[in-house]
Amino acid sequence: MTFHELNQSYFAWMCQLVSNERYSKRLSYRKLLTHLHEVEFTYTLPMDGNRAEDGIDLRYRFGYENDYSEPMIASGLDDRPCSVLEMMIALSMRCEEQIMDDPDIGNRTGQWFWDMIDNLGLGNMSDSKFDNSYVDEVLQRFLNRDYKRNGEGGLFTINRRGLDMRSVEIWYQMCWHLQENFRRAR
Template identity: 65%
Template structure:
């Protein structure tokens, strides 16, 4: 297997984790841009989200029976992308906090909640606008979204300034609100 074949397979694997058959439109251009954009951060603890994104590469390798050495050589040669960070965060949300076998796997739901809050939910291939996507991603990385998180990954109404809150706590505040308000199946 060549490096490019493994990269393509990894991308397809991430795409399938969060896009299911409910979506008749393709979002591959958006996902490619998310994957081409490095996840940078200013709050030190958000480095954990980058590490989760890097670990996602090795999870892919284990699930697809590729040796760690191949993953390290072919995939682990660049920083974490926004796509990797968001996918890993959605997985962590589902598996470590919201897991409920009676409901099923909602990893895609958590991912799309973030994507929609960013303002990218309608950015399917036929409507893809790279300039707009790049500006939205800059806003995310520079934390130029609303105090309540509107325009970032998570919007909450708890009075906290989400621009100065690490992503892990943003997600937990968001989950607390959606559970309390009954906006999610639990």
Template identity: 60%
Template structure:
């Protein structure tokens, strides 16, 4: 297997985690997710390095679930920083598996992912409506924490928030968001 083939399989695997059979076949978000995968996840707050590391670990989860040796993943996929897509999917998995797991409801990884995408303002960016400049502006605003203090325009919006979410690590934002919806 070549590096390009493995990278394609990895992207396809990630896409399948959040764009599975629940979505109409005619509706594709490949352009958006590919763009997010080609944009590095950078962070302003030190503790958000954990989200970066979770994104890197997603590569090894892919390897484990698909029978690839860790050395193959290290040599072929670990040649770049964590992408925005990897961070978002890894965070969605962590929220589902570590906090919100409910076997009666089933896996909601995609739901958490699309909640964040929608809150960012990217929910309408399917392949037919994809606007690269707009997506880049929106993601840059998120990465530079230029969204509203209540999180609007970031990953999570909290009504009656007593904190400026621009100064709070992503994990706390996520936990407070989940508390607000349960």
């Protein structure tokens, strides 16, 4: 397998984790997902480095689940920083597996991912409506933390007064969002 084929396989694996008829409404979002994978996840709060590490670890999870050796993953995939797509998928998986797991409902990794996409304002960026400039604007707003105090325009929005989501690490933003919007959040 060439490194190009490995990268294609990895991208397809990530996409299938979050894209199915249940969450993507039978629309294709390949252009958006590709673009999210091309943009480096940068952060200003030190603890958000954990989100980047989770994104990098996603590569090794892919390798483990698909019987690729760690050296192959290290040389074929782990040659660049974490992408926005990797961070968001890894965060969605952590949300599902560590906080919101409910066997009666099933795996909702895609729900958490598309919830973030909608919160960013990218939910309408299907392939037929994809606007590269708009997506870049939205991502820069998110990465620079130029969204509203309540998180609107970022990954998570809350109604709690007195908090400035721009100064809070992504993990806590997610926890507060879940607590406010989903009964099963623990």
